[in-house]
Each structure stands twice: as structure tokens, then as C-alpha cells.
Amino acid sequence: MRLIYIRIKGDLMNKTPYSKILSIFGIICYANGYLLNNLYSTFIGVFIFLYLYFTEKIVDFEIDTVVDKNNNRIVDLKEYMPTKLIFNIYKNNAKPYLKFKSKHGVISSNIFSEYSFNHFNNSPNYNNSNINNTDIATNTLNVSNSSNNTNLSNLQTYNHIIKYLVNVMPYKKGEFIVDAMGKIFDKRTLNYIDYSKSFKFDVAPSLEGLKHNIEQNEYVKSTFGGIVEPELDELKIYEIGDDIKRIDWKKSIGSNSIIVRKLLHMEAQSIYYFLDIGHSMRISIDENNNKINYATGVLLNFIKYNENDNYLFLYDDYKIVKSSAINNNNKRRIKKFSKNTTFQQYIEKELLNIKPILVDKYIPTITNIEHKRYNGSSFGSSGVEHNYKNQEYNDNNIIHSYLSRRKKGSSGIFECARYLMKMKTGNVMIFTDLDSNIIPLLKSINMLTKKGFNIIIYALYSPSFNIHKEELSNEEILQEIYKHYIHRQKIIKILRRKGIVVVDLNNKDGMKNIIDKLKRCKI
Known part of the structure; x- marks a missing residue:
């Protein structure tokens, strides 16, 4: 070994609260002795100063x-x-x-x-x-x-x-x-x-490490069962544009027409990963247990064990922050870093550099929600509630337009969807907390599903990451958690009604639990 x-690293010397209290007491004693001509009090103050001075000199x-x-x-x-x-x-x-x-x-x-x-x-x-x-x-x-x-x-x-x-x-x-x-x-x-x-x-x-990697590989590969793997059991009559390699000649001869095996899911479909790194996703009270680190870890596992072409999009509330193509079979190296750095290692480094925004206290709130129609319907039927109203809404749109650097206010998730409209269809995995930008998310999903993309949303439940067990005894916080939960369930119901697979995650879900939840959602 x-x-x-x-x-x-050793920083400069600092004073403890005991030293500061002793210094204040010495000043009070000296001032009292000086003003009242009390030699005893003055002597105590001088003694304290000398004591602090010499203890600092001989400190070890x-x-x-x-x-x-x-x-x-x-x-x-x-x-x-x-x-x-x-x-x-x-x-x-x-x-x-x-x-x-x-x-x-x-x-x-x-x-x-x-x-x-x-x-x-x-x-x-x-x-x-x-x-x-x-x-x-x-x-x-x-x-x-x-x-x-x-x-x-x-x-x-x-x-x-x-x-x-x-x-x-x-x-x-x-x-x-x-x-x-x-x-x-x-x-x-x-x-x-x-x-x-x-x-x-x-x-x-070690053997244990090898067994763990094999087991994890099987878990992650099973996430794409029924999505990436082709199913060729159904037959249909040949249409212009169908792949001639899938023609079943035996069936064609017997039926006097060209029969092809129907491919329910495209082979070797590309996987598009959308990672929300906006403000709500990065808010955390714990540097080690937070949503952005958890989502990054899950995403890295998917990228590591998926053999198809991968595309990664990092977006915030206003724009696409970074987009990269990852091909696990690509043997090229990134010269500007080192001869031993692969694309996957580069992406891993980029993801690990995303840091949480630490706050002292987190209270789940839905004060950012007001009734706003979506596709002509109220929130209770097929819409969601939004963030602004009247003049506040207009003012925020001006700020939003400026930050997104466009004439009209845009958002990161919507920009990702517009980018994908120019690419071949595949599977889209979105990692977000469903706490912000719901209207742009629904618009993006509508665009992508019409184009033929399959979408899975991994929704991180914010209170599980940002609220400790001790805080659950607070009635005010419990009420806010309940309101947040009801609002979140409405959003998930809307997404599932649109045919979107939503996997609800908390901070205790490992890869095995994630796979099990995904399978249950498919069923």
C-alpha cells in the first residue's frame, strides 16, 4: 500500500469566546479602577492583560x-x-x-x-x-x-x-x-x-467490488428493458419508409403481400439526459445530503452502464448551461486535458463540479403558486399553478427575458426541448424536483411526445433532503409539507395523464429501489 x-494547512491563530470574555472583563476592571481610583481593580485588569499576552506567546x-x-x-x-x-x-x-x-x-x-x-x-x-x-x-x-x-x-x-x-x-x-x-x-x-x-x-x-459492479450493471441495464430493446413479435403490412431488413419473406409469400415485423421500439435509441441545476434543485441545508449530489450520482450510474449514445444537457431556470455528447464506445481522448481522459471521465468531472447552495433552514412552500390557465384549463383539470400574477407577473417576465438573453422569456428545460426537436427521437430522462418551472416543463413534454420521444421524469422529493426528523414536530412545517405534497401530487398526476413515466424519489432510494420503482411505474 x-x-x-x-x-x-494551519491557519492564523484565532481567539476563543473564553479569551474574548476575559479580555472584556479585563477592560471593565481597568476602566473601573482608572475612573474610581481603585488600585485593586486596576491591578486585576492589568493582570488579565498580561496573562492573555504571555499565554499567547507560549502557546503550543x-x-x-x-x-x-x-x-x-x-x-x-x-x-x-x-x-x-x-x-x-x-x-x-x-x-x-x-x-x-x-x-x-x-x-x-x-x-x-x-x-x-x-x-x-x-x-x-x-x-x-x-x-x-x-x-x-x-x-x-x-x-x-x-x-x-x-x-x-x-x-x-x-x-x-x-x-x-x-x-x-x-x-x-x-x-x-x-x-x-x-x-x-x-x-x-x-x-x-x-x-x-x-x-x-x-x-x-477486489472480488466484492467486481460483484457490486456486475450487480449494479444488471440493475441499470434493466431500466431500459421495454424501452430500448426492440420487440419484433408483431407483424404488419409493409409501408414506404419501413426498414427492408425487417421483411419477413416466409409470411410475405403466404399472404401475397409484403409483411414486415413491427418494431415497437427503435433499436439503439439515443438517451438524452436532462439535469436540472436551477436554484430550487441546488438549495440545501446539508453539504453532503442534497438533491443535486443525489441526482448527479444516479445520472452517472446511468451513463456508466448504458452502451447507447448519450447526450447530456445541464439547464438552469433560464438557459442551457452545458450540453455534451457521450459515446461509451468512443475511444477518442480529450487532448486539452490529458492523454488518459475519456469523454465519460470529462463528463463525470463536470457533474461533480456542480455544488449545492447552502441555507440555514428550509421550509417547503407553495407561495410561488397562483391559478393560471394552461391549455385553456384550470389547474384542477389539466393545468398547473404558476408563479406570478398581474403586475408582478409582467415585472418578472422582463427580468426573465433579460436573464434568458432572448426577446421573449424562456427557460432552460424549454430550450433543451427545442434543441431536441432537431435530433433523432429517443428516450429522455429528466432529473428535477418539480418545484419550479412547471409550465415550461409541460410545454416541453408536449413538444417532445408529439415528435415521438419517450420521457421518464425522476422527481426528487425536496423535504426528504432538506428537513430533519427533529423538525417534524413543528406544526407549521408539517402544514407546509402537506401543502407541498398535495401540490406535487397534482403535478405528477397531470404528467402521468399525458403518458409520462414519473419515478418519485427520496434521499433513501438506492439504485435497486429506483429500478423497482421504475418497473412498477411501467406496469
Whole structure:
């Protein structure tokens, strides 16, 4: 196993609230003594200032984080194989509070031992230990790193060790980066600095990873059953424009007419992916659990295992942000990036660069809904409710027209549909939350279905991503969730009435659940 340190960061020193409170108290004491000629109060104020000054000068933030190696034995990380890593934090008087994170797999951590040791006999004095050494003998990577950035002789200057047990499970072979981030406080908790250090591991392929990829491949391929795969069981009389390769000559001779096998679904149809990256899709209260990251992950799985030509459209509320063609069988490389970068890797990089917009609190609301006719019908029959009314509607149209850079206000989903009208028919997969731009969505669907496109909408349920269980006890939020749900169900009913497959998703749906839901929708 190869271990590399790739980043170490220590910011400037900051004051803790305790230090600020002590400073304010010192100022009050000094001012009180100065104004009232109270030497005792003045002496206290001066003493506090001197105390803060000298504690800042002698502060000790020095720590060293290394991976621990047990008996010179290293266990390689393997994809989809749970492994325990031990991180040693060497320190003297500093108080580190660290968390371990990774974007390349599942990770959890906790302190399992903390002790001081004697440099002369190397015998540790345990203060707290919840796990014996025998408990981490199997499938564990323990470190003491004398290479790279850490010198073993330097570690002997420390008199205290904190051991973190970190459980990891890499998602795929290649690189696995673990970030150790947090704050380091001085002994008296008056000052602190931000700390960050990263470790890069090599992940080897494993049988479990291979089984997982095969299983996932089967799940994703089954999404196109009945849509992409041709059905040739039905017969019909030949018409001008039919493919002569599908003529059934035996049936033709017996019926004295040219008979062709009816192709219910086009072979090797192109797949068009529409990903909504507008404001409502990116709003989130959690950087790790949000709609845009979830939709990106599902979309990458579809692209990875689909062998047909793929076209990806990223759109926001006003325009098409990016469009790309992905052909998994295409062996060309992108020269401007590197000789080893494929189109699929380029698209993956583009998708992963889409970041959520973090907010402090999310409340589902339908204040952006007013009755507006669609195709001559009210919302209750075949229409939806819209965002604006009267003068507000006109004002918003002016802003919308300006942002969309067109004479008439347009939207991203409608621009995608107009673009597809010039291309051959295929299957369209739309990833959105159905929280905005409903009128343009319905207009786009009408255009595409008339042209012969098959459409599947993967609708992400916003409250499942943005509301915690603790907030469900709030009656006001529950009422808003209920209103949002009723409105959303009306929209889904309208879409299904038009023959659109709508797969309703929440944050707990994995690929297997998505496939099962899709099959139920088809039935």
C-alpha cells in the first residue's frame, strides 16, 4: 500500500469566546479602577492583560498526525471492503478536535485510546482505552510513518498520543483520500488554529467490488428493458419508409403481400439526459445530503452502464448551461486535458463540479403558486399553478427575458426541448424536483411526445433532503409539507395523464429501489 501526504494547512491563530470574555472583563476592571481610583481593580485588569499576552506567546499548537503501523504490517485497502485505519495524533499541550472525512467512500471515526508515554522506556500510561490491541489485529491498517513528511525522531519530542479508529470502505479502486480536519486549541482553551491534513491511499480491486459492479450493471441495464430493446413479435403490412431488413419473406409469400415485423421500439435509441441545476434543485441545508449530489450520482450510474449514445444537457431556470455528447464506445481522448481522459471521465468531472447552495433552514412552500390557465384549463383539470400574477407577473417576465438573453422569456428545460426537436427521437430522462418551472416543463413534454420521444421524469422529493426528523414536530412545517405534497401530487398526476413515466424519489432510494420503482411505474 502506498501512502502519501498531500496537504497540510494551519491557519492564523484565532481567539476563543473564553479569551474574548476575559479580555472584556479585563477592560471593565481597568476602566473601573482608572475612573474610581481603585488600585485593586486596576491591578486585576492589568493582570488579565498580561496573562492573555504571555499565554499567547507560549502557546503550543504543535501536533503531528500520522497513520499508525502495527508490527510493520500493512493491509491494502480494497474496494467495497470495510477496513480499520488507526491515526496517531502526537502532541504535547495542544488540544486537537479533529474529524475524518472522505469523498471516496464511507467513513466513520472515534477516539478509542489516549495516553502519555515515557521516552526512556517507551511504556505508555493509558488514560482511556475502549479497544484492546488484539481487537484491531485483523483487516486493520496501523501506522507509524517514518517516511514521507514525518520523521520518527521528531515524534519523540511529543509526550502524548491520541489514537483515532477510522472505519473506511472505498467505493472504487484507485485513490482514496482521507481528510483530517478540525481545530487545535491551546492548553487553556483561549486560542485556536484551524488544522487540515490529507492522506492519499491506494485502493486495490477486489472480488466484492467486481460483484457490486456486475450487480449494479444488471440493475441499470434493466431500466431500459421495454424501452430500448426492440420487440419484433408483431407483424404488419409493409409501408414506404419501413426498414427492408425487417421483411419477413416466409409470411410475405403466404399472404401475397409484403409483411414486415413491427418494431415497437427503435433499436439503439439515443438517451438524452436532462439535469436540472436551477436554484430550487441546488438549495440545501446539508453539504453532503442534497438533491443535486443525489441526482448527479444516479445520472452517472446511468451513463456508466448504458452502451447507447448519450447526450447530456445541464439547464438552469433560464438557459442551457452545458450540453455534451457521450459515446461509451468512443475511444477518442480529450487532448486539452490529458492523454488518459475519456469523454465519460470529462463528463463525470463536470457533474461533480456542480455544488449545492447552502441555507440555514428550509421550509417547503407553495407561495410561488397562483391559478393560471394552461391549455385553456384550470389547474384542477389539466393545468398547473404558476408563479406570478398581474403586475408582478409582467415585472418578472422582463427580468426573465433579460436573464434568458432572448426577446421573449424562456427557460432552460424549454430550450433543451427545442434543441431536441432537431435530433433523432429517443428516450429522455429528466432529473428535477418539480418545484419550479412547471409550465415550461409541460410545454416541453408536449413538444417532445408529439415528435415521438419517450420521457421518464425522476422527481426528487425536496423535504426528504432538506428537513430533519427533529423538525417534524413543528406544526407549521408539517402544514407546509402537506401543502407541498398535495401540490406535487397534482403535478405528477397531470404528467402521468399525458403518458409520462414519473419515478418519485427520496434521499433513501438506492439504485435497486429506483429500478423497482421504475418497473412498477411501467406496469
